[in-house]
Amino acid sequence: MLEIKNLHAKIEGKEILKGINLKINLGEVHAIMGPNGSGKSTLAQVLAGREEYEVTKGEVTYNGKNLLDLSPEDRAKEGLFLAFQYPVEIPGVSNTNLLKTALNEIRKYRGQEEVDAMEFLSLIKEKTKLVELDPQLLSRSVNEGFSGGEKKRNEIFQMAVLEPRLAILDETDSGLDIDALKIVAKGVNALKSKENSVVVVTHYQRLLNYIIPDFVHVLYKGKIVKSGSKELALELEEKGYDWIKEEKNELVTTD
Amino acid sequence: MSEIKEIKKRYLKSYELFENSLNGDRISSIGNLRKEAFGKFSELSFPTTKDEEWKYTSIAPLLEHNFVPSLNKKTLPKEKIKKFLFEDLESNVVVVVNGIYSEDLTSLRSIPKGVEIKSIAKAISSDSPLVKQHLGKYADFTTHIFTSLSTAFTKDGVLIHLPEGKVVEQPIHILFITDSGKEKLLVQPRNLFVAGKNSQVTIIEHFVNINSGIYFTNTVTEIVVGENAIVDHLRLQEESKSAFHISRMEVDQERTSNFSSHFISLGASLSRNEFNSRFNDEGGECMLNGLFLTEGNQLFDVHTLIDHAKPHCNSHEHYKGILNDVSRGVFNGKVIVRQDAQKTNAFQENNNIILSKEALVNTKPQLEIFADDVKCSHGATIGQLDKDAMFYLKSRGIGEETARTILIHAFASDVIRSVKVNAVRNYIEEILNSKFNPGDNN
Numbered sequence: 001m002l003e004i005k006n007l008h009a010k011i012e013g014k015e016i017l018k019g020i021n022l023k024i025n026l027g028e029v030h031a032i033m034g035p036n037g038s039g040k041s042t043l044a045q046v047l048a049g050r051e052e053y054e055v056t057k058g059e060v061t062y063n064g065k066n067l068l069d070l071s072p073e074d075r076a077k078e079g080l081f082l083a084f085q086y087p088v089e090i091p092g093v094s095n096t097n098l099l100k101t102a103l104n105e106i107r108k109y110r111g112q113e114e115v116d117a118m119e120f121l122s123l124i125k126e127k128t129k130l131v132e133l134d135p136q137l138l139s140r141s142v143n144e145g146f147s148g149g150e151k152k153r154n155e156i157f158q159m160a161v162l163e164p165r166l167a168i169l170d171e172t173d174s175g176l177d178i179d180a181l182k183i184v185a186k187g188v189n190a191l192k193s194k195e196n197s198v199v200v201v202t203h204y205q206r207l208l209n210y211i212i213p214d215f216v217h218v219l220y221k222g223k224i225v226k227s228g229s230k231e232l233a234l235e236l237e238e239k240g241y242d243w244i245k246e247e248k249n250e251l252v253t254t255d
Numbered sequence: 256m257s258e259i260k261e262i263k264k265r266y267l268k269s270y271e272l273f274e275n276s277l278n279g280d281r282i283s284s285i286g287n288l289r290k291e292a293f294g295k296f297s298e299l300s301f302p303t304t305k306d307e308e309w310k311y312t313s314i315a316p317l318l319e320h321n322f323v324p325s326l327n328k329k330t331l332p333k334e335k336i337k338k339f340l341f342e343d344l345e346s347n348v349v350v351v352v353n354g355i356y357s358e359d360l361t362s363l364r365s366i367p368k369g370v371e372i373k374s375i376a377k378a379i380s381s382d383s384p385l386v387k388q389h390l391g392k393y394a395d396f397t398t399h400i401f402t403s404l405s406t407a408f409t410k411d412g413v414l415i416h417l418p419e420g421k422v423v424e425q426p427i428h429i430l431f432i433t434d435s436g437k438e439k440l441l442v443q444p445r446n447l448f449v450a451g452k453n454s455q456v457t458i459i460e461h462f463v464n465i466n467s468g469i470y471f472t473n474t475v476t477e478i479v480v481g482e483n484a485i486v487d488h489l490r491l492q493e494e495s496k497s498a499f500h501i502s503r504m505e506v507d508q509e510r511t512s513n514f515s516s517h518f519i520s521l522g523a524s525l526s527r528n529e530f531n532s533r534f535n536d537e538g539g540e541c542m543l544n545g546l547f548l549t550e551g552n553q554l555f556d557v558h559t560l561i562d563h564a565k566p567h568c569n570s571h572e573h574y575k576g577i578l579n580d581v582s583r584g585v586f587n588g589k590v591i592v593r594q595d596a597q598k599t600n601a602f603q604e605n606n607n608i609i610l611s612k613e614a615l616v617n618t619k620p621q622l623e624i625f626a627d628d629v630k631c632s633h634g635a636t637i638g639q640l641d642k643d644a645m646f647y648l649k650s651r652g653i654g655e656e657t658a659r660t661i662l663i664h665a666f667a668s669d670v671i672r673s674v675k676v677n678a679v680r681n682y683i684e685e686i687l688n689s690k691f692n693p694g695d696n697n
Contacts, residue, residue, distance in 0.1 A: 048650050076652035088647040092665025101661065102651035109652070141665075142647075158651065 001026045001197055002067075002166055007058035009046045016042040018222035019058070024166070027194040031208055031233060032201045034219035035241040040201045041085055043219070044170040048082035049075050062166070076102070077109035079165030079196075083155035083172050090142040095154070098142050099124065099161050106162060127160040131187040149180040156187040163191070168199045173207035185210030205237035218244055259301060262318050266404070267297065269324045269441075273408055276326040284387045285379055285409055292396045292406030299400040311585045311617045312527055312556045317499045322441035322471045324408060325353040329434060331465075336360055339430050339463045341678035347372075349429040354442040355411045365425045371416040372427065375445055378414045385416055390447055393477045393505035401501050405443050405475040412445035412474075417454035417484075426457035426489075426676050433494070435468035446476040450484040452509075457487040457676060462522070467495035472523075476504045480512040482536070487515050489679055494522035496551065503529045508568075510536035517674045518545035518557070519683055525554045532570075533562040534596075545574040546670045546683075548690065549582030549614070556585035563596040566626075570600070575670050576607040577663060578614035589621040592629050599629040607637045608666055640666075660691045 002024040009017040016039045024030055034040050046053045047060065049072030060067040063078060070078065090098070104114040115123065128135050131153045143151050152172050159167055169188065173181055188211050192198060200211055208216075208230060216233045218226040220241070225248050226232065236244075270293055301318060302309040329352045336350060349372060350360035356374030363372055371385075378386050396403040413429055433442050450456055462472065472494060480486045494500045500523035506514050520526060532541045547555045561570045576584045586605045607616045620633035640662045648658040664687055671687075674680045 050646055071655075072646060072649040073652050073654045073658075076650055082650050084647065084650075088641075088643045090641075090644045090647065090662070090665060092668040093661055097661070098648070098651065098653075101657065102648075102653050105654065105657070106652040162651065 001063055003061045005059050005061075007043075007046070007060060008056045009042060009053045010056055011042070011053050015056070016053075016222055017046065020219075020222070020224060022217065022224060024197050024199065026197055028215065029192065029198045029200065029211060029213045031213035031216045031230075032199060032219055033203070033205075033216060033233060033236055035245070036203065038219045039222040040203075040219050041170055044082055044085075044168050044199075044201050047075075047168060048072060048080065073105070074109075076162075077106050081159050081162055081164030081167045083152075083159060083167065083169040085170040085172075085174065087143045087146075087151040087155055089144045089146075091144050093142050095138045095140060095142050096124065099158060102158075103161060124161060127157055130160050130190055131157045132183050133157045148175045149177070152176055152184060153180065153187075156184050160187060160191055165196045166199070167191070167196065168201065170201045171203060172200075173202055173204060181207060182210060205233045208233045220244055220248055259318070262301070263297070265321055270407065273324055273326060273410070277410070284382055285390060288391050289407050289409055292391075292403045292409075295397055296400060296403040296407050299398075299403060301400060308558065308587075311583070312525070312554060314525070314527075316525060317471065320439050320469060320471070322439050325355070325440045325442045326410070328355045328357075329353045331357070331360065331432065331434065333360065335465060336430060336432065339432065339461065341428065341682055344426060344428055344676070344678040346425040347423070347427045349413055349427060351411070351413060351429065351431045351444050353433055353435070353440060354431075354444045356413065366423060367421055369418050370421050370423055371414065373414050374411055375409075375414050375447065376411040379409075383414070385414065385449060386447070389449055389477060389479055390445075391477075393479070393507050394475050394503055399503075401473055402475055402503055405445055405473050405503075408443050409445050410443070412447070414446070415448045415456070415458065417450045417456055419451040419453060419481075421451065421454045423456045426459055428459045428461060431460065431462045431472070431474070432465060433463075433468075433470050433472065433498070434465040435470035435495075435498075436466060439468070440470040441473065442470060443473045445474070448476065448486070449479045450481050450486050452482045453484060454481065455485040457489070459489040459491065459676070459679065461491045461493070462500065463493050464495040464498065464522070467497065469497045470495065471499040471501075473501045474503070476502075478504065478506045478514070480506060480508045480514045482509045483511045484509070485513045487675060488517070489674065489676065490516070490518045491679070492518070492520040492522055492526060494526070496522060496524060496553070498523045500526040500528075502527070504531070506530075506532035506541070508532060508534050508536075508539040508541060511538035513540040515542035515673075516544065517670070518543075518547075520545070520547040520555055520557075521686065523553065527556040527558075529558045529560075531560040531562070534565050534568040537565050537567045539565075539568040541568070541570040542673070543570070543572040543574075544670050544673050546577075546667055547574070547584060548577045549584055550579040551582060552580070553582040554585075555583070556587075558585075558587040558589070560589045560591070561601065563590065563592040563599045563601060566595060566597045566599065568596065568599055570602070572603040573670060573673075574605045575667055576605075576616055577610065577667065578607065578616060579610040581611070581613040583614065584616040586616070586618040586635070587621065588619070588633070590623070590631065590633075592622075592624040592626050592631065594625040596626045597628045599626060599631070601629070601631040603633040605635045606666070608663070609637060609639055656691075660688065663687065663691050
């Protein structure tokens with residue numbers, strides 16, 4: 001469903017992604033790991049369509065379409081969802097308002113009818129339970145004054161309501177305590193199916209104890225330098241990233 | 256210089272016309288006031304950008320036109336005013352056409368006995384003691400050329416008087432309609448609202464136009480908020496985009512009175528607004544909120560002054576601006592806390608959003624504090640729509656236009672929410688929707 005070929009991207013003149021190749025099939029869970037500054041979040045943002053990043057080379061096919069040609073909103077309507085590493089606070093816009101507008105825009109795009117108020121209420125009520133989100137947060141402004149954990153849960157809650165085909169979780173685990181981590185993972189697992197795919201971007205192996213990946217990729221200096229099964233994540237946890245860096249640097253010097 | 260003299264001459268000439276139009280009224284109680292004010296007007300010069308108070312607002316475009324004072328009654332068919340009425344808010348409507356109070360179009364259905372709502376002209380000719388006591392007492396004309404012009408030409412407008420303890424539950428909607436055809440009218444409604452002890456009222460001053468012509472509104476409103484009285488004042492300025500709007504509001508607040516002002520400004524090519532409130536006694540509350548939207552080459556200017564002359568008073572001021580195209584905005588918020596005014600709380604904020612590259616805002620908070628046991632704060636921001644928030648909304652499937660509308664709404668929401676009259680609040684929401692999301696049919 002998603003195929004990334006030789007993707008290069010830069011921001012403010014600095015090249016961050018230097019040739020990413022990745023293929024994700026329907027129903028798969030991929031983990032993308034890597035040290036800080038390796039380009040993990042950049043990849044997530046580029047896929048979601050952040051305009052500040054300039055794609056200089058490569059292509060991304062999503063459901064047979066050229067993803068890079070689509071606006072961020074059309075990507076979302078096509079079923080792509082990014083759970084932000086740093087969810088944005090939007091004073092004056094309620095969570096409910098945001099979600100209702102988003103859901104209806106997506107439904108319109110898909111030729112479905114808009115949800116009515118009652119349907120919508122029961123839908124969001126059901127989904128708050130999934131991530132144990134305090135329903136009182138719904139009427140509050142988007143992420144404003146939310147704790148770190150509430151913000152992350154709110155992202156997964158939005159994902160639950162919008163039901164994406166491809167969800168990219170950008171360091172959704174960072175800063176979460178173990179209970180919150182479990183809740184987030186539980187939510188993601190409940191939403192996982194044969195009809196969708198999940199990309200988990202993370203710095204730590206911890207989350208992968210709860211969301212079991214089919215594939216693990218290591219991103220380093222803007223390239224995927226190693227791919228493997230979930231065991232790779234455990235190896236990384238044990239040994240850190242240094243051995244990967246060394247391997248990579250050796251490769252570079254022998255070039 | 257000689258040009259300015261010419262302009263002055265034109266106004267002097269029109270004064271003769273005006274005096275003749277007054278007939279017997281010339282000898283009324285305010286005859287002297289008019290004369291004195293006219294004397295001042297002849298002495299004072301028009302402000303230029305060299306004057307600190309007019310630094311960012313040049314009135315040169317206003318002086319280019321030859322405005323003729325509106326002296327005659329103009330009739331309008333009832334259907335013409337319908338579109339200006341608010342839904343579910345039709346019980347108390349006062350209509351002023353081209354500055355002249357219209358008895359025919361005014362309809363007052365739920366006014367308690369004893370409450371007076373009438374034409375200032377009528378009050379003057381019947382030698383109303385209220386006029387004698389209050390008119391021209393708060394809006395000092397001696398240093399202010401436009402107030403001297405208004406005072407010199409005092410003819411008509413709206414008088415509202417609530418005797419002690421009276422509560423008017425339904426808001427009073429005053430429509431100032433200007434129907435300026437080929438001739439460029441000078442329209443000068445002069446209003447006086449006096450709320451007696453323990454009284455309560457909501458007054459909406461609504462400036463609208465027919466035929467969107469070039470005209471000049473120069474309006475002065477004096478408001479007396481008596482002891483423990485509550486006055487909620489709303490002003491909606493929807494003048495023609497080619498019009499000039501100069502307004503002044505002077506508020507006199509007595510002990511434990513509560514005054515709030517909500518100002519929504521949309522129209523006029525040049526608008527200058529001076530809102531001043533003074534605490535004459537302890538325990539008063541004053542709120543000045545505003546929202547202005549400018550586009551094209553509109554210029555909006557608001558100068559406010561809250562005078563904490565007495566202790567234990569609270570003031571809250573919050574103005575927000577949304578500027579597009581090559582429009583400009585000026586916010587000047589002055590707060591004086593006098594030596595006596597201990598335990599003052601004064602908060603002021605001005606936030607602006609610039610939607611284009613060329614729009615400009617000059618914002619200046621001015622706090623002068625002479626007491627030592629007070630809480631005062633001020634803040635001013637100028638920015639663009641938050642890019643991160645924009646991307647966040649888009650990433651959830653919300654298109655550019657809708658995302659923009661949502662964020663503009665969100666920005667304006669606290670000022671809009673502070674408007675207590677539902678019908679007006681909904682109306683403002685609608686305006687925002689149609690302005691920033693014209694294609695939306697939700």
